[in-house]
Amino acid sequence: MSDARLADLSRRLPDLRLLTEPGELEHYGRDWTRRWTPAPLAIALPSSIDEVQAIVCWANERQIAIVPSGGRTGLSGGAVAANGELVLSLERMNRVLDFDAVDRTLTVQPGIILQTVHEAARSHGLIYPVDFAARGSCSIGGNIATNAGGIRVIRYGNTREWIVGLKVVVGNGELLELNRGLIKNSSGYDFRQLMIGSEGTLGIVVEATLKLTDPPPPSQVMLLALPHMDALMQVFALFRARLTLQAFEFFTDHALEHVLAHGAQRAIDGDYPYYVVTEFDAVDERAQDAALAAFEHALEQGWVSDGVIAQSEAQSAALWRLREGITESLASRRPYKNDVSVRISAVPAFLHEMQALLAHEYPQIEVVWFGHIGDGNLHINVLRPDGMSEETFIAQCEHVTRLLAATLQRHGGSISAEHGIGLVKRAYLESTRSAAEIALMQGVRKVFDPNGVLNPGKLFAGG
Ligand code: MLT
Ligand code: ZN
Secondary structure, three states, X not given: OOOHHHHHHHHHOOXXXXXXXHHHHHHHOOOOOOOOOOOOOEEEEOOOHHHHHHHHHHHHHHOOOEEEEOOOOOOOOXXXXXXXXXXXXXXXXXXXXXXXXXXXXXXXXXXXXXXXXXXXXXXXXXXXXXXXXXXXXOEHHHHHHHOOOOOOHHHHOOHHHHEEEXXXXXXXXXXXXXXXXXXXXXXXXXXXXXXOOOOOOOEEEEEEEEEOEOOOOOEEEEEEEEOOOHXXXXXXXXXXXXOOEEEXXXXXXXXXXXXXXXXXXXXXXXXXXXXXXXXXXXXXXXXXXXXXXXXXXXXXXXXXXXXXXXXXXXXXXXXXXXXXXXXXXXXXXXXXXXXXXOOHHHHXXXXXXXXXXXHHHOOOOEEEEEEEHHHOEEEEEEXXXXXXXXXXXXXXXXXXXXXXXXXXXXXXXXXXXXXXXXXXXXXXXXXXXXXXXXXXXXXXXXXXXXXXXXXXXXXXXXX
């Protein structure tokens, strides 16, 4: 080890896996944002909580920043290491540790992939209901760090609702055991909830106890084509009143074009500006008839132009692909992403203002919208035109994001619904959180990480 600091770390932890090859630094130093040039000092792959604690102690002594790292599928730069940090990858700590049939909990290490959690829950006849398209590569530790949402929030809520215990190594290397799986625990501040969504700036999750639940009843998946934007919330209100929704997602014709070009199958002929994929409980024939009646009512009202109901699991998967495949279909274009939310009741007014703003500010730029409209959460993906430099493009997107942030502020919304603040959104945190809140957040960070070694620069500029 030519670097004295790393040689010291290796001396302290002779069994610790440390990577320093350029290809490895690049691989572990970036997330899905692909905007920053990775430049970590090294990658540490601990295999135990003891090793994580020792690394954090070493980082304090040596004043080295740590970037906790899971599946690096993040879209806000929260796991980027571009300034000589030590990336602490939890990918080797990826086991299921325990299943408790009475508590209906699964205790896992943080590097476990979400899909593996789903499979483990299913093997016990239960489900872990948080779900989204990155399920095959994101890790539970990263989900906790960002309070990940996804496509079933409308039914099950965010990650936050499903974590009943956490073990966390905080900034001074101490291990905290938070909530210990309790359902009821009125014993003061809930540090577990504070850790969830803190983006690795307060502690490193080294173990999590997840609450499981019963699988949902049989469901049906429907794709709807909508004639105009106002119809989105009209159909949502109708379907929510008449059916038990598991998901209600939307995308635009632009999003559809990309996903079709990327291999998905067209399910509705004709051109429509908006589409909805919805999944709802369909326990028996009566429930299926109710869905059909809701669809027909929407058709009569002129809120829906066309629609299909999946007749098999394969068709359901094909319909879902139209929504879930969007991110992947855009990935090579490295879109600038906004991930915003407002209260459901504010969606119609906000959508109109936002559409006018984007049309005015991005006249020559392709903007692809999709998202979890039933949660008031929209993803706005801006695509850099050929011939425009990255620098000009980012400058323009940041200008529009400032305007968008002001619009959100007027509507009481959030600049980050589910992707986190990371590096991408930190300049806009003030649009969502008051100065008093931000000052308290920084104070909390000082308490948990006095020397600022945990993911500095994420969430807040400068530390
Ligand atoms: C999604 O809803 O598909 C994810 O949040 C990913 C994305 O926004 O690209
Ligand atoms: Zn999303």
